[in-house]
Amino acid sequence: MKALIGYSGIELVGNLMVADSILTRMKGLLGRDSLPYGWGLWLKPCKGVHTFGMKFAIDVVFLDRDNCVIKIISGLKPNRMTAVYPQAATVLELPSSTVLAVNLTKGDVVDFKP
Numbered sequence: 300m301k302a303l304i305g306y307s308g309i310e311l312v313g314n315l316m317v318a319d320s321i322l323t324r325m326k327g328l329l330g331r332d333s334l335p336y337g338w339g340l341w342l343k344p345c346k347g348v349h350t351f352g353m354k355f356a357i358d359v360v361f362l363d364r365d366n367c368v369i370k371i372i373s374g375l376k377p378n379r380m381t382a383v384y385p386q387a388a389t390v391l392e393l394p395s396s397t398v399l400a401v402n403l404t405k406g407d408v409v410d411f412k413p
Contacts, residue, residue, distance in 0.1 A: 302339065302391065305366075309401050312339035312393060315411070319343050327392070328353060334394045335380035341411075345390040350375055358398045360391040366409045371398050372387035 300315040314337055318324045324342050328334060333355050341346065348359055354377060361370040361384050370384055374395045391409070 300341075302341070302413045303410045303412065304401060304403060305410045308335075311397070311409060312391070312392060313337045313403055315339050315341055315391075316339050317343070319355075328357070331358075332353075334392075336394050336397065336400075338394065339413065340391065340392040341389060343389040346385060346387045347381050348390055348392065349380040351380070353377045355409045356395040358391075358393040358395055360393065360403065361387040362389045362391065362409060364388040366378075366411070368403065368405050368407045368409065371403065371405060373398055 300317050302312040304311055318327060318340055328340055329352050331337050336386055356374045356376045359372040359381060360368055363369050369386055372381055
């Protein structure tokens with residue numbers, strides 16, 4: 300699966316894994332040594348994340364039910380926790396610095412393609 304920035308068509312994630320069950324959401328990115336650029340995890344549903352037990356920083360993108368970006372946290376370090384965003388429906392976890400590289404901003408819409 301891929302994720303694209305809607306207005307520009309720029310690829311945000313070329314290899315998107317989906318965590319849509321309780322078990323896959325609980326595991327998330329735990330056990331990985333890194334997350335290569337171009338890869339990401341889509342947590343659905345999700346309103347907040349943590350990086351306890353992780354070995355690397357990530358970018359976190361909160362999306363509402365229309366896949367509009369409502370919050371971006373760049374470079375969330377291991378052993379941290381985000382706030383809970385009630386208006387969030389899903390979350391993208393991406394390699395650190397991805398959002399800067401593609402110039403993703405609050406209000407952008409993310410399109411998902413198989």
